Amino acid sequence: MLFDQFGLLIVDVFSLLVLIKETEMDQGFLVMLSNLLHLQNHLDPSSSVFSSDATSLSSSSTSSVSSLLTSSSAAPLLFFTIASVLSFVAASRPSSSSSPTSSSRSPSRSRSSSPSDHSLSAFRALSTELIWSMDPPVRDAQWRSSYGLSYPVFTTVVDKLKPYIAQCNLSLPPDYAVAMVLSRLSHGLSAKTLAKRHSLDPYLVSKITNMVTRLLSTKLYPEFIKIPAGRRRLHETTQAFEELTSLPNLCGAIDSTPVKLRRLPTDVSDPSSYHCRYGYPAIQLQVVADHKKIFWDVCVKAPGSVDDATHFRDSVLYNKLMSGDVVWDKVVNVRGHPVRPYIVGDWCFPLLSFLLTPFSGTGRGTPAQNTFNAALMKARLASVEAVGLLKGRWRILQDLNVGLHHAPQTIVACCVLHNLCQIAREPEPELFKEPEENGSLPRVLESERSFYYYGENLRQTLADDLQQRLSSR
Structure with a gap:
C-alpha cells in the first residue's frame, strides 16, 4: 500500500x-x-x-x-x-539580467521598455520599498506610462476602492487589481492579450475588470461627477466661462461622441441600430464639461445610431432641467431678462431655455448673431477637448473590447478616472481627433415649446448685449 x-x-x-x-x-x-x-x-x-x-x-x-x-x-x-x-x-531558477528596481531607477530604460512591461509585471517591479528613493518626476512618468496616471493619483484610486474590493473577497490585492485594470484601460488591451502576456486566466482578467469598472462607475461617480449647483463652484465656473467667452452665467458645454465597439454579440436583435454616423458599431456617450474640462454630467444610454437630441432627451439631466429639480443658486439680469445658468451645445441639440445652441451655422446671420456663435464655440471647445483627452488617455475607448453588457460601466469608469486626472492636474495627453460632426437641426417637441421660445428670446438678448459690449470697448 x-x-x-x-x-x-x-x-x-x-x-x-x-x-x-x-x-x-x-x-x-x-x-x-x-x-x-x-x-x-x-x-x-x-x-x-x-x-x-x-x-x-x-x-x-x-x-x-x-x-x-x-x-x-x-x-x-x-x-x-x-x-x-x-x-x-x-x-x-536563473535570475534576470537586470533587477526590476535597477531598471525602474533608469529613465532611459523606462522609455525603451516593451509594451509587456505596462501591466502587472511593471507594477510588481515598481511597487517596492525602493520606489520612495526614486525622484518623483521619474517615478510618476513611469507610472503614467504603465497606468495612465501618476503614482499619487494611483494610490488615491486604490485607497478609495480598497474597502469595496475587500468586500468582494478577491484573491488579488487591491493595488494589483487596480493596476491590472488601469493597464488595460490606458493601453486598450483585450482580456486575452493581457492574460497571455502575464500568464493569467482571461476569465480572471475580465472578472476583475468588470468589478473595478463597476466600482468606479457607481461608488466613485457621485464624488467626482456632479452638477455644479453649489454657490462656490457655480460662481467659479460661470466666471471662468465669462472670462473666456464674455457670455454671462454659462456653466457648461455639452457634447456627444460615439464610442467604437470592437465587435457586437451575435445575439443582438438589431445590429444596424448600433452603427453610428461614421459607419462603425458604437455606443453613444454624452458629457457636460466645465472650463477645466472636468465632466459634471455623463450619460451612456443609447446605441450608436441614435442622434444627439434623442439621446439628450432620454438623459437624467434633461428630465431634471425640464422639471426644475436642479436649483441654480445664481441669477443675473441682462437687459431686464433674468438669466439662470445654462449650458451650450452645437446645433444637433435642441434650443431650450437651459441649453443654448448657435444661430444658423451658415455664417449669414446678423453681426450680433455671428459674434454670439463665435463666443459659444469657444465655450463648446471645453467639452470637445475633454472628450479628446478622455479617449487619448484611456485608449480602450478608441476600440472598446469588453462585452456589450459591461460597455456602459467601462465608459463611465474612464470618465471618473478622467476627472481624477484633471483635478490632480495631470499632464494632458495628445487629443484624440474625431471627424467633424454634421447633423440636421432637431425638431421641437410639443412639451418643449415654452422652453424653446424662452431660449430663442434669451439667445437673441445675449447676442445683442454681447455685440454692444464688445463694440463699445
Whole structure:
C-alpha cells in the first residue's frame, strides 16, 4: 500500500515539474508556496514528518527519510516532497539580467521598455520599498506610462476602492487589481492579450475588470461627477466661462461622441441600430464639461445610431432641467431678462431655455448673431477637448473590447478616472481627433415649446448685449 502511494506521488511530482516549466511560475511565488508547505508541516502534528522535540528536528536526512517510509499516511511524504521540489526550483531558477528596481531607477530604460512591461509585471517591479528613493518626476512618468496616471493619483484610486474590493473577497490585492485594470484601460488591451502576456486566466482578467469598472462607475461617480449647483463652484465656473467667452452665467458645454465597439454579440436583435454616423458599431456617450474640462454630467444610454437630441432627451439631466429639480443658486439680469445658468451645445441639440445652441451655422446671420456663435464655440471647445483627452488617455475607448453588457460601466469608469486626472492636474495627453460632426437641426417637441421660445428670446438678448459690449470697448 505504501509503495503504491509512493508511485502515485512520483507521478504527481513529475506533473508538478512539467507545470512549473510550462507556466514559468514567478520565483517569489515558488518560494512563498514552498514556505507555506513547510509551515504546514510544522504546525500540523498529525501530518508533520518532523518530531516536536529538538533532537528529532536536528536528525540526519537518513532518519528523516526513514520516518517518511514508516509513516502510515501519504500526506507527510506529499508535503515534504512538494516543498523540497519547489524550494529546489525556486533556488535554481536563473535570475534576470537586470533587477526590476535597477531598471525602474533608469529613465532611459523606462522609455525603451516593451509594451509587456505596462501591466502587472511593471507594477510588481515598481511597487517596492525602493520606489520612495526614486525622484518623483521619474517615478510618476513611469507610472503614467504603465497606468495612465501618476503614482499619487494611483494610490488615491486604490485607497478609495480598497474597502469595496475587500468586500468582494478577491484573491488579488487591491493595488494589483487596480493596476491590472488601469493597464488595460490606458493601453486598450483585450482580456486575452493581457492574460497571455502575464500568464493569467482571461476569465480572471475580465472578472476583475468588470468589478473595478463597476466600482468606479457607481461608488466613485457621485464624488467626482456632479452638477455644479453649489454657490462656490457655480460662481467659479460661470466666471471662468465669462472670462473666456464674455457670455454671462454659462456653466457648461455639452457634447456627444460615439464610442467604437470592437465587435457586437451575435445575439443582438438589431445590429444596424448600433452603427453610428461614421459607419462603425458604437455606443453613444454624452458629457457636460466645465472650463477645466472636468465632466459634471455623463450619460451612456443609447446605441450608436441614435442622434444627439434623442439621446439628450432620454438623459437624467434633461428630465431634471425640464422639471426644475436642479436649483441654480445664481441669477443675473441682462437687459431686464433674468438669466439662470445654462449650458451650450452645437446645433444637433435642441434650443431650450437651459441649453443654448448657435444661430444658423451658415455664417449669414446678423453681426450680433455671428459674434454670439463665435463666443459659444469657444465655450463648446471645453467639452470637445475633454472628450479628446478622455479617449487619448484611456485608449480602450478608441476600440472598446469588453462585452456589450459591461460597455456602459467601462465608459463611465474612464470618465471618473478622467476627472481624477484633471483635478490632480495631470499632464494632458495628445487629443484624440474625431471627424467633424454634421447633423440636421432637431425638431421641437410639443412639451418643449415654452422652453424653446424662452431660449430663442434669451439667445437673441445675449447676442445683442454681447455685440454692444464688445463694440463699445
